[in-house]
Amino acid sequence: MRIAIAGAGPTGLFAAIALARRGHDITVVDRDPGPLPDGTWARAGVMQFHHPHAFRIQVVEALSDEAPEVLAALFEAGAERATVPGPPDAPEIAVGVRCRRLVFERVLRAAAESEPGVTMLCGHAEEVLVDRGRATGLRVDGHRLDTELVLDASGRSGRLTRGMRAPAQSGDCGVAYVSRQYRLRPGAEFGPMSMPIAGVAFYPGYGVIAFPHDNGIFSALVLRASDDRAFTGMREVPAYEAVVAAVPLLAAWTDPARALPITDVLPGGRLHNTYCGQLDRDGAVPLPGLVFLGDTVCTTNPAAGRGVATSLTQVRQLLALLDEGAAADIEAATRAFDAWCTGTIKPWFDDHVDCDAGLAARWAGEDVDLSRRLPSDLIGAACEVDPSLMRVVGPYLGMQALPGSLDVVESRVREIYASGWRPPVPAGPTRDELADLVARAARREPVASA
Template sequence: MSATNGRRVVVMGGGIAGLSAALLLARGGLRVTLLERDQAPPRDLADMWHWNRPGAPQMRQLHTFLGLFRKELRARLSDVYEDLLAHGVEDISVATPSGTGGGDPDLAVLAARRPVVEWALHRALVREAGVELRYGTSVRRADVAGGRIRGVHVRGGLLEADVLIDAAGRRSPLREDFTRLEQEVECGVVYNTRFFRLREGVARPALQRGVTSMVAGVGFGAGLFYHDNRTFAIGLARLPDDDSLKALRDTESFDRAAGLFPEFAPWLAGEVSEPVTEVVPMAGLRNCLRSLTEQAPAGYFVLGDALCTTDPAFGRGASVALHGAARLADAFAQAPDDLPGLAPEVTAQALSWVRPLFDDSVQADIARTRLWEAALSGAPVPAAPGVPSVNPFLLVEAGERDPVLWQAAQRCVNLLEPLESLDVPEIRQRLQAVWASGWRPAAPAAPSHAEVAEAVALGRRVFQNQ
């Protein structure tokens, strides 16, 4: 029997989750219609800065495409991977602290902007037989009969379907109908991002970790992410109630604050780079985990951010989306005769895989918020423990002394191994040995919160007087 069995699949959402699911299912022989409320990406990559995606504000933020994303892309959508490399995306090794490669070949990340990745997925989908793309189309409601999906209502009428894949993100119009909120915790942070481009002929400055340079400030945070085609982004993070840093959304204040960080100085000199966007804030962030209700109809699947969102600081969203799409395609290939009936099992498996990542993000956000709030209130910062606890970010730093710790930590950070893989005797013993040698994590060369606040205030005054 044909793998398609005449099944009609509708995918809601044209982000990474929806595009990759549509592409993988179409290549499995299914007839797929993809619906996206925003407009299609531009034909020319050079016009990417002007692509407006109101439904996906994260498009204009810095991104990381971790080792799991790269591994899944190379294995499942190798043509998309090659297309990205052909259009300025870079493979950057994180197998060693120096970034020179060697060791585990899967320990590499992709330096890319989020819109460029979606652009490449869209290009592949356009070429795929059996796919219909409808941009500028919103789903109003699902059509259900006899406890099964029968289609979706869009402007113009009913679009019939046997399978509905909800990849419409955390604001999906169907989330209240068919899913329940398992847990929701505020991230407790506001991000402000601005993109820049290195000037022609300028060598790329050094990065600390793969495609990033992170700075853990006291009461705030900062990071620089390298992307494709010589672009990079700087993000400055603050507490939502920190009024002294709210003006970071203004370019003058942002630039003055970013200029205080020694790690960013080689990138921001006038002869080195130029800004290409304004500052884009992102607030109201929440860690959210959802599951299917008992009333969810057969044939309704939930994917990507519609299932789980976590603090974007960890860069896990794209990897979770592609991994989920790949597992969905595998499930459909293994049981083609009963695709609608697979929804409860597929969702349960997805939740089991993503739950530890969700819990880790929640715990990290709570710890960061407490630390930042204590710092701003003048409370003493807790001293380093006598015996350090095992966590991947500490192990990455300790990995400068012990390559076994480095690779183990990087495999977890890049989602190639579960977080619990670090909690083993060998890793604990190696970390304790490095600690006993007198090594300690390097103190960040960050400005003080007062210095950042002063720069922000000065920038605000300059802006108001212009």
């Protein structure tokens, strides 16, 4: 089958390779020409590209099953396995892969470019071609690209198919990113880790995460409430450096004796949880032969690092449907895919909406709300009091079990919070102390750490 894919991000590239290996004739359209010969890549239009990414086990499994040499190439390029200890006398358990998004996508794109059956076309996909109520290809920079199937993998900012589906469910995640990349000095090691894939510390009103990547490079991320204007000045280097030096976890990672910055301070745009199924307002498939994939279906608060996992998992489900002969009735297959997304992807959206609302309330000074179901992040935190909860919480954290799997421990966790216990706040400045540092840096006053 001839297939056009709009968007050469992780979703489009992975889909292209996997579909070509099933004998399909693939053209991937993206307006981005790809990395420069020296490997640098501005990636305009994908604002998160240089922000920290962690890649979960679902991403590793997808590559391992569909294109194992891409995984090998990633490790060759400096990516590292993230693991947790296994049971006694058993090997460590892989939980993901650590590398910059730049490295991940450069390797994936190179693989797609050299894949027989994949054509990479640099251009702007202007519209989906339609004939007798079916999608029949794309118009790219004024030229027709005729195909039998069109996949929209144009990401969270894509406009190609805007208005075709029922409106997305969407809401602000309530957090904004400010990050910067650093490189370890020769012989230095990454800083303290509290999770297999990152070092994390959350405070009332802000949070910090350190993400180890490839080749001794890591990102230091400061998360603030998206409506907290006091932190907007953090995009300036002096304010960012004052903040990073003041918060113990990031101070340890970014100690100049350990590492030096290699990028500017990177502010982030607004972040949304969104879910948009395959169907239109009337519950119909808007255009048989057009399927939406990746971030065009779901985006979630990126701090949990779920986006590429949910995207590649969608691709794998579509592959499974096509393997079963979906092309014979693409409309029915699109409905089946939509039902699967509703059952398997949307719960992650719902979970983030719930957790993010709870976090925003707590950051605004409210206590844990015991009058409603506890959000999943609070259920996870309670493992500190009762480690036996990890039997249920662990598969959720690893995305091997849907958020609803936590329901069986909710009443036990409720008892823990009802007893007055709250997740401990690590040592470090308060939100007000940090905001004061940012304000002083903006006034160019000396900002010795709090």
